[in-house]
Amino acid sequence: MLNLNFHPAGRHFLTIPGPSPVPDRLLRAMSYPTIDHRGPEFGALGLKVLAGLGQIFKTRHPVVVYPASGTGAWEAALVNTLSPGDAVLMYETGHFASLWKKMAERLGLEPEFLGLPGAEGWRHGAQADRIGERLRADSSHRIKAVCVVHNETSTGVTSDIAAVRKAMDAAGHPALLIVDTISGLASADYRHDEWGVDVTVSGSQKA
Numbered sequence: 001m002l003n004l005n006f007h008p009a010g011r012h013f014l015t016i017p018g019p020s021p022v023p024d025r026l027l028r029a030m031s032y033p034t035i036d037h038r039g040p041e042f043g044a045l046g047l048k049v050l051a052g053l054g055q056i057f058k059t060r061h062p063v064v065v066y067p068a069s070g071t072g073a074w075e076a077a078l079v080n081t082l083s084p085g086d087a088v089l090m091y092e093t094g095h096f097a098s099l100w101k102k103m104a105e106r107l108g109l110e111p112e113f114l115g116l117p118g119a120e121g122w123r124h125g126a127q128a129d130r131i132g133e134r135l136r137a138d139s140s141h142r143i144k145a146v147c148v149v150h151n152e153t154s155t156g157v158t159s160d161i162a163a164v165r166k167a168m169d170a171a172g173h174p175a176l177l178i179v180d181t182i183s184g185l186a187s188a189d190y191r192h193d194e195w196g197v198d199v200t201v202s203g204s205q206k207a
C-alpha cells in the first residue's frame with residue numbers, strides 16, 4: 001500500500017528539475033496565515049508577482065498565471081492559439097517533446113514530428129536549419145505553429161530558440177513559435193521578447 005505519510009528527512013541535495021529544493025525563507029513564508037484573496041493586500045501582491053514574472057521570462061508582455069501543472073500549460077498554449085485540423089511542426093528532442101505531440105494529436109491538431117531517426121534524435125536539440133527547410137517547403141502555409149522544448153528534461157539537451165526564430169524568419173513563414181521552457185526557465189538563459197517567441201509555457205515547480 002502507498003504510504004502517504006512518507007516525508008524524507010533532512011535537506012535534499014539532489015538538484016533535478018523537480019521537485020526543486022525550496023529556499024528556507026520561502027518555506028517559512030508559506031507558513032504565514034492566508035490573506036484575503038479579495039482584499040487590497042492580495043491585489044498589490046498579485047501585481048508585484050506578475051511584474052516580477054515578466055523579468056524572469058524577459059518580456060514586457062502580459063504573463064498569465066493559473067493553477068495547473070506544466071501539462072496544463074501545454075494544453076492552454078495549444079488550444080488558445082490553434083484549431084482542430086491545424087498542422088503543427090513539433091521537434092522531437094525527447095520524452096517531453098513526445099508527450100506534447102501526443103497531446104496535440106488528442107486535441108485534433110495534425111502534428112508533424114521533425115528530428116533525427118531513432119535514438120540519435122534524443123541526443124540533439126532542435127536543428128534550426130531543418131525547421132527552416134521544412135517551412136520553406138510549406139509554401140501554402142498549412143503549418144500554423146512550430147513547437148520546441150527549450151530544455152528537454154529527459155535528456156538534459158537545450159535547444160537554441162533564437163536560432164529557431166531566425167530560421168523561421170529567413171523562411172518568411174508566418175507560423176507561431178511556441179516554446180516549452182518548463183524545466184529551463186530561471187536556470188537556463190531564456191529571453192521571450194528578444195528571441196521572438198509568441199507563446200512561452202513554464203511551471204513554478206521545476207527549475
Ligand SMILES: Cc1ncc(COP(=O)(O)O)c(C=O)c1O
Nearest residue numbers: 069070071096151153182183203
Ligand atoms: C520539459 C517539460 N515539459 C513538460 C513537463 C510536464 O510538466 P508537469 O509534470 O508539471 O505536468 C515536464 C515535467 O517534468 C517537463 O520537464
